[in-house]
């Protein structure tokens with residue numbers, strides 16, 4: 151089998167993506183000052199005081215703590231060079247990631263979707279995202295246990311692409327703010343595009359890989 155060497159544009163894209171992911175993790179952590187204790191005048195919590203006092207707060211805190219962990223763990227796991235060098239660590243961190251995504255990130259995201267600020271269209275998009283992410287990580291774990299490593303790589307990459315919707319959503323938010331766009335359909339559309347666009351790009355990339363004989 152011909153080994154796949156990343157081209158220069160691919161390398162540049164990877165470096166830019168890593169920078170955006172690390173920036174999202176850092177900016178999430180820097181927002182914690184508005185969440186511990188909850189500041190209902192802050193961007194995200196504004197207007198949510200009533201339902202926050204109920205079960206929502208548990209989903210919220212679970213989500214904002216586990217989301218960045220899943221992004222960071224996924225980044226470490228997906229780095230091509232770490233796998234052959236540290237297979238035992240890859241396994242341990244991999245199971246930790248499966249537990250983090252299946253038990254914390256996706257159930258909390260699903261719960262929070264029911265209260266999505268951008269309304270029912272966004273809520274359905276976020277719920278679909280949570281379900282697709284949970285299915286991807288579960289199938290990724292199953293194929294690893296069955297030692298089907300090409301399938302494992304594909305499902306776990308798909309899962310990470312879906313987790314990166316958090317990064318894409320913030321990028322879209324930045325662009326719309328700069329453009330001063332504030333039509334009511336922008337946020338629901340952005341919610342769907344934050345995962346459908348990167349997922350489509352990933353599927354096209356995988357298809358071209360397979361066509362050139364790379365598993």
Ligand code: HEM
Pocket residue numbers: 174175178181194213214216217218220221255256258259260262263264265266267268276277279280283312313314316
């Ligand atoms: C399966 C993947 C994910 C789903 C389904 C999901 C779902 C959600 C939902 C429904 C909300 C509330 C949106 C609203 O009410 O308008 C939310 C907020 C949030 N999510 Fe996620 N999320 C996912 C992944 C992530 C990841 C990987 C991170 C890592 C940074 C993250 C960080 C956050 C944060 C920090 C908030 C609170 C808002 C803010 O401070 O920006 N999420 N997410």
